[in-house]
Amino acid sequence: MIVTIEHYLVLSAILFIIGAYGVIIRKNLVIVLMSLELMLNSANLAFVAFSKALGNMTGQVFMIMTLTVAAAEVAVGLALVVAIYTHRGTLDIDVLKMLKG
Amino acid sequence: MDLSELFKSTLLIGPEIALIITGIIVMVVDPLIKGERKRNLFWIALVGLAVGFILNLERFHNGTSAFSGALSLDGFAAYFNLIFIIGAFLATILSKDYIESMNLRIGEYYALIIFSTSGMMILSSAREFMSLFLGFEIMSVSVYVLSGFNRRSVRSAEAGIKYLVLGGFSSAILLYGIALIYGASGTIFLDEIAANFNASNPLYLAGTALILTGFIFKIGAFPLHQWVPDIYEGAPVTVTGFMSVGVKAAAFAILLRVLFEGFSGIEANWMQALWIVSAFTMTIGNLAAIVQTSIKRMLAYSSIAHAGYALVGVVASYGGKELGLSSVMYYLFAYMVMNLGAFGVLAYLSKDGKECETFDDISGIWRRKPLTAIALGIFMFSLAGIPPTIGFFAKYRVFLSAVKAEFFWLAIIGILNSVISAYYYLRVLVYAYMREESVVFPRFKPTSVVALTILTIGTLLLGILPLNSWDLAIKAAGSFLLTFGAK
Numbered sequence: 001m002i003v004t005i006e007h008y009l010v011l012s013a014i015l016f017i018i019g020a021y022g023v024i025i026r027k028n029l030v031i032v033l034m035s036l037e038l039m040l041n042s043a044n045l046a047f048v049a050f051s052k053a054l055g056n057m058t059g060q061v062f063m064i065m066t067l068t069v070a071a072a073e074v075a076v077g078l079a080l081v082v083a084i085y086t087h088r089g090t091l092d093i094d095v096l097k098m099l100k101g
Numbered sequence: 102m103d104l105s106e107l108f109k110s111t112l113l114i115g116p117e118i119a120l121i122i123t124g125i126i127v128m129v130v131d132p133l134i135k136g137e138r139k140r141n142l143f144w145i146a147l148v149g150l151a152v153g154f155i156l157n158l159e160r161f162h163n164g165t166s167a168f169s170g171a172l173s174l175d176g177f178a179a180y181f182n183l184i185f186i187i188g189a190f191l192a193t194i195l196s197k198d199y200i201e202s203m204n205l206r207i208g209e210y211y212a213l214i215i216f217s218t219s220g221m222m223i224l225s226s227a228r229e230f231m232s233l234f235l236g237f238e239i240m241s242v243s244v245y246v247l248s249g250f251n252r253r254s255v256r257s258a259e260a261g262i263k264y265l266v267l268g269g270f271s272s273a274i275l276l277y278g279i280a281l282i283y284g285a286s287g288t289i290f291l292d293e294i295a296a297n298f299n300a301s302n303p304l305y306l307a308g309t310a311l312i313l314t315g316f317i318f319k320i321g322a323f324p325l326h327q328w329v330p331d332i333y334e335g336a337p338v339t340v341t342g343f344m345s346v347g348v349k350a351a352a353f354a355i356l357l358r359v360l361f362e363g364f365s366g367i368e369a370n371w372m373q374a375l376w377i378v379s380a381f382t383m384t385i386g387n388l389a390a391i392v393q394t395s396i397k398r399m400l401a402y403s404s405i406a407h408a409g410y411a412l413v414g415v416v417a418s419y420g421g422k423e424l425g426l427s428s429v430m431y432y433l434f435a436y437m438v439m440n441l442g443a444f445g446v447l448a449y450l451s452k453d454g455k456e457c458e459t460f461d462d463i464s465g466i467w468r469r470k471p472l473t474a475i476a477l478g479i480f481m482f483s484l485a486g487i488p489p490t491i492g493f494f495a496k497y498r499v500f501l502s503a504v505k506a507e508f509f510w511l512a513i514i515g516i517l518n519s520v521i522s523a524y525y526y527l528r529v530l531v532y533a534y535m536r537e538e539s540v541v542f543p544r545f546k547p548t549s550v551v552a553l554t555i556l557t558i559g560t561l562l563l564g565i566l567p568l569n570s571w572d573l574a575i576k577a578a579g580s581f582l583l584t585f586g587a588k
Binding site: 023066 | 230234242245249265283287
């Protein structure tokens with residue numbers, strides 16, 4: 001079977017939807033952060049696939065930039081998760097309900 | 102692009118570089134000095150912002166582009182940079198006393214405010230998706246940290262993590278949209294995308310929709326506005342003030358740039374979508390603000406409503422109308438002055454690790470602190486759009502541009518919403534002027550008073566005498582339309 005650009009795009013769309021589903025449904029903060037990474041990486045996959053199909057390097061450069069951004073975001077995310085854990089002793093997302101009006 | 106052009110471009114982005122260097126200096130110097138002397142970091146931050154401000158003024162006269170057209174350093178970007186830098190400057194002044202009364206760490210706070218401002222400045226001049234995305238994330242990640250900055254408060258940490266998860270979600274949607282547009286057009290430059298735009302290709306339409314979703318989230322407009330009240334309430338109050346004016350203005354800057362430069366091919370479609378978004382944003386923001394019991398949360402809903410008013414101007418600039426564009430820019434400038442003032446009063450009244458946020462915390466302030474009460478009154482009048490404040494003139498210009506562009510219903514919905522909003526803004530004044538005090542107010546704080554005085558005078562005077570603020574907005578809108586040769 002020849003792997004075409006469509007296969008990559010379908011895979012990236014599926015990964016994106018799994019990631020979005022994880023952010024919305026999962027209850028554990030660390031898993032939510034991982035799902036967020038999955039969403040960003042599915043976009044990266046689309047960039048690389050398009051870059052190969054179009055024969056232009058912009059997409060690959062963009063992908064590397066996105067990786068750095070994702071790393072920064074996850075570092076901040078884990079720091080905030082630690083802050084929540086020291087206050088609450090749990091990572092369950094349901095404890096995040098102090099702010100309501 | 103050869104090295105000499107790279108060097109020239111680097112010199113052209115002086116204001117951004119000034120801010121980034123200041124941020125790095127603040128971060129490096131912070132661990133080297135101890136105790137009381139850390140307070141001097143405040144002055145480094147102010148000097149850096151002032152240098153950025155002065156360097157930025159140059160862009161009004163001769164706009165250029167840098168990095169092979171990736172950044173457009175025109176009057177449009179310069180006007181928005183003015184909003185960000187003045188906002189950051191005043192927020193920094195207000196923060197000094199607030200940080201001391203809440204006992205927060207000093208160094209990173211100023212550095213993050215400055216880094217976030219530099220991200221906004223890159224965002225406002227981006228004409229290409231990579232700079233756009235990086236500017237967007239430099240701004241957002243700094244603001245996530247600032248929201249969770251008060252580590253002793255569980256509510257601040259909660260606001261930080263919520264902002265990070267939801268903001269990351271919207272960034273991922275934006276990024277996926279950019280990937281689709283890149284795949285369809287083979288380029289990430291806005292002008293080339295506009296030239297290749299083909300509305301019958303589903304990749305373009307899906308990409309456009311995803312990118313707009315990301316921006317609507319950052320603006321805090323309907324239907325993606327639910328995060329705004331939670332995060333604005335939990336974050337430290339000076340940070341809320343800073344992000345409600347800075348992040349919102351930056352998101353509007355890039356929304357205008359992408360819509361008019363990149364997606365002008367399907368103008369009629371996004372105009373209709375934004376018409377609906379704008380009408381719902383104003384109405385929902387105002388109706389929800391009425392029932393709030395916390396002033397901070399009420400101001401959060403009011404900021405949703407103000408995003409709706411500014412969107413009226415975006416819709417009214419449909420077809421590249423100068424009046425609509427300049428009214429949006431002026432509105433965001435006016436919103437910066439008055440909203441930062443309102444949050445500044447709350448920061449001023451916070452003490453000993455407790456923020457001023459409920460109506461009880463401000464009741465009876467007129468008897469004890471009449472000048473603060475007058476400042477609060479002026480900001481509330483301005484937010485409600487009552488003359489002769491800057492808020493009235495900004496709203497007037499937005500609605501006038503809507504009427505001139507023949508969006509009569511949108512203007513009527515906007516005006517009705519302003520009337521509703523007067524109810525909850527004036528309720529703050531009822532508490533401030535007519536009730537007995539129930540808490541002890543903090544002592545006089547000289548630094549914050551300087552910023553509050555500037556903001557009060559600005560709110561009162563700029564409405565009557567706009568000085569250069571309105572002319573510059575018109576000039577900036579003109580330079581923006583010139584860059585892509587619109588009708």
